[in-house]
Amino acid sequence: MAGKKLQGIGLPGSGCEWFWPGEDCRVPLDDRGLAYADGLFETLRVNHQGPVLMAEHRARLLHSAHQLEIPFGPTDFDEWQQQASQRGLLKCRAGNDQILKITLTRGSGGRGYGRPEKPRPRVLTARLQAPPIPQGSVKAQLCRYPVQVAPHRAGLKTLEKLDQVMASRELRGDVFEGLMPDSAGHIVEGTRSNLLLLLSDRHLVTPPSRSLAVQGTLRDWLIRELPTRGLRVRESALTLSMLKRAQGVAVVNSVFGVVPLAELDGVTLGQHPLLEDIRDWCAQQIGLAAGTT
């Protein structure tokens, strides 16, 4: 049954099932990603230059798979990349950016929560039209639904996303992103982004990685690369009053880059031009063009 919908079986011995866009792609009901959220995903922006932050997405996917003990290693990822490239999925026409979503599940079976002895992971690739990258700054909203971070899986982009789903239902009108508190009242991250704050002393801060549901690839890239611009990002727990007092607040992810917030729940936030500079510089470095659809 499993073989019917397959294309592009991986390397001999890779032991994965591969699913590609454009087919009647469906997974069996005993897929563990569906049954138990036993898997993870990555969302890559692809433009005419190629995928954005591919190395970082690769590293996070492999790290997450390792943490969940899903047998999917560097060779398997490279096989994915090669097959995706052959299918023309890693490039697109200028102005027609795409999103590639790679979902990796542990595959079928196992009795109850116990895992199959010889798991055969599934790699599901989907392609979607990329959303436009906003120009200027955007509105945000503080969600009431809190984010809960499982300490042993902090930062991993697993399939457990009910917090984000439940928080997203609160977003109204032209709000671009919802910010999520934890149960202690710290503001941890957006539903689909991390936070970057410019404090009054021109220091940049972002919440600690151990507090994050998703440790974003762009967040890590910024922490690593901003020092080349003479700037540093340090990790610190954020409160609502810190956001309101800050010189600037941005939401960041590798799909839309660095996007400064104009207001939060109708309250105007700081608008220091440094965040705009970082946005433009980052977009140039990783290959994003504002307004691109």
Place this chain on the structure above:
Amino acid sequence: MAGKKLQGIGLPGSGCEWFWPGEDCRVPLDDRGLAYADGLFETLRVNHQGPVLMAEHRARLLHSAHQLEIPFGPTDFDEWQQQASQRGLLKCRAGNDQILKITLTRGSGGRGYGRPEKPRPRVLTARLQAPPIPQGSVKAQLCRYPVQVAPHRAGLKTLEKLDQVMASRELRGDVFEGLMPDSAGHIVEGTRSNLLLLLSDRHLVTPPSRSLAVQGTLRDWLIRELPTRGLRVRESALTLSMLKRAQGVAVVNSVFGVVPLAELDGVTLGQHPLLEDIRDWCAQQIGLAAGTT
């Protein structure tokens, strides 16, 4: 595409997609249960008398759907039950018990975490051979992997089950169940069961519902019905030393009933005959036979 694999479309206006055993049942990759664990499930034991604790499973499924705001109400459940009955899924030959797994997802689509405006939930019914109900008492193991309870979803049997998957991998040999601690070190529940303790004063306790990842149907049934036997269960956080000092410890769920533990990590636990009495009485009341496969 969605229509191809369907059978038994629900009542006009019910707005669900139904999947039944015995077909080439597969869900599209954009199913939100697969993408974001945006759904829930129930696991029912079915024997020659019918489903075990059907009313309780129905109530929990409807409550969970309501909490997740998945449009699936009493009429939809009754439609499921009627169709399942017509397919002969709610009875089986004596000695050949079955498990029905009902998975309810929000269906396809929506952009990112945001939910589709008009969700069309999917009801996936799977049937499995029921595991044997152990006779006598069994061994348990304390898992190192902690359970994390999202306060807003405490007790709901959602598709987010990575804690249970990760804890289950620790189970060795003939261990029947793994007990999971929370981050504060309390012993909260088993990977697939709740806990029932007999304290030295013959009082029964079980961890508080707000601390539970899954609020079991049998746990609630016992709290409600034991008073008819002159016994009460009160809620209390449990520590490891309480388990070791108790007159008896049992794991409970509606698939295997009340199962006393003989030992935990090789340490012999209390073996008061009252737990055996409760096991036998409960099995008779809800319709379970020890040793039944």
